[in-house]
Amino acid sequence: SLDWGYTDDNGPSTWAEKYPLAAGARQSPVDIDTSKATSDNSLVDREIDWSYPSNCSYRIVNTGYGWRVDTYGDDTALSGGPLSEVYKLEQFHCHWGATNDEGSEHTVDGKSYAAELHLVHWNSEKYSSFKEAASQPDGLAVLGVFMEIGNADNAELEKIISLIPKIIHKGQDSQASFDLDFGSLLPESKHYWTYLGSLTTPPCNECVIWTVFKEPITISERQLEVFRSLKSVGEEDAIEPEEGKLVKNYRPPLPLGNRVLRECGP
Numbered sequence: 001s002l003d004w005g006y007t008d009d010n011g012p013s014t015w016a017e018k019y020p021l022a023a024g025a026r027q028s029p030v031d032i033d034t035s036k037a038t039s040d041n042s043l044v045d046r047e048i049d050w051s052y053p054s055n056c057s058y059r060i061v062n063t064g065y066g067w068r069v070d071t072y073g074d075d076t077a078l079s080g081g082p083l084s085e086v087y088k089l090e091q092f093h094c095h096w097g098a099t100n101d102e103g104s105e106h107t108v109d110g111k112s113y114a115a116e117l118h119l120v121h122w123n124s125e126k127y128s129s130f131k132e133a134a135s136q137p138d139g140l141a142v143l144g145v146f147m148e149i150g151n152a153d154n155a156e157l158e159k160i161i162s163l164i165p166k167i168i169h170k171g172q173d174s175q176a177s178f179d180l181d182f183g184s185l186l187p188e189s190k191h192y193w194t195y196l197g198s199l200t201t202p203p204c205n206e207c208v209i210w211t212v213f214k215e216p217i218t219i220s221e222r223q224l225e226v227f228r229s230l231k232s233v234g235e236e237d238a239i240e241p242e243e244g245k246l247v248k249n250y251r252p253p254l255p256l257g258n259r260v261l262r263e264c265g266p
């Protein structure tokens with residue numbers, strides 16, 4: 001069985017036993033209390049800027065905690081906003097819940113969204129590897145995008161979702177080269193909140209500069225159901241068909257404490 005996960009016996013409330021960082025003072029996610037957000041002038045003229053390739057070869061893998069697309073981020077770049085250096089895209093993944101009224105990791109004034117997309121970047125200007133960056137306070141930059149249920153399928157996400165039936169079990173992966181327009185995985189408005197936090201999964205390293213966009217993108221109910229069909233166990237684990245389904249993989253919010261929450265954008 002997994003040494004951590006999202007069930008009652010290995011979920012977020014148990015993580016600190018094996019992963020002491022999970023009990024730190026700079027943990028993620030947090031509830032974004034909009035009344036606490038300061039619109040900081042130091043951000044106003046530093047728009048978040050990203051450049052992603054239009055088509056690239058990707059690998060999608062079932063990590064046992066969800067799906068993850070590894071991007072081999074050679075010609076990717078994220079800069080501006082709260083970032084002092086240029087970060088490269090390493091991978092992106094998603095968190096969701098068993099029902100549509102939960103699933104995001106960050107919440108806004110206590111409101112949860114149905115899911116949350118994370119684009120994980122690392123500070124390749126300052127550090128020589130992703131692993132090294134993941135042990136530094138400014139090592140990673142993660143973009144968080146809320147996802148709400150809409151009537152239409154999300155066409156870009158559909159390219160990923162169509163591969164999920166090939167990776168139902170933990171450890172399975174699928175190589176695909178598809179042209180992914182990352183721009184459409186991000187909202188139109190660049191309005192965002194930013195704060196210093198951590199990985200939202202073990203080992204919960206406090207190495208992330210978080211940028212959470214205010215405007216959600218949409219995903220259809222059917223597409224979200226495909227996420228929930230993933231299994232957290234391997235093909236060899238003989239279990240009942242309905243068992244081991246990854247119906248939820250989100251960590252509830254942790255206290256912001258005395259961290260500054262900055263807001264930027266129109």
Ligand SMILES: CN[C@@H]1CN(c2cccc(OC)c2)S(=O)(=O)c2sc(S(N)(=O)=O)cc21
Nearest residue numbers: 091118120134142198199200201202203205
């Ligand atoms: C399992 N944890 C995910 C995979 N990672 C990982 C993998 C290997 C070693 C490692 O040690 C630091 C980290 S990761 O850093 O790419 C991230 S980022 C992230 S989230 N939800 O905060 O965006 C979850 C994970």
Ligand SMILES: [Zn+2]
Nearest residue numbers: 093095118200
């Ligand atoms: Zn995540």
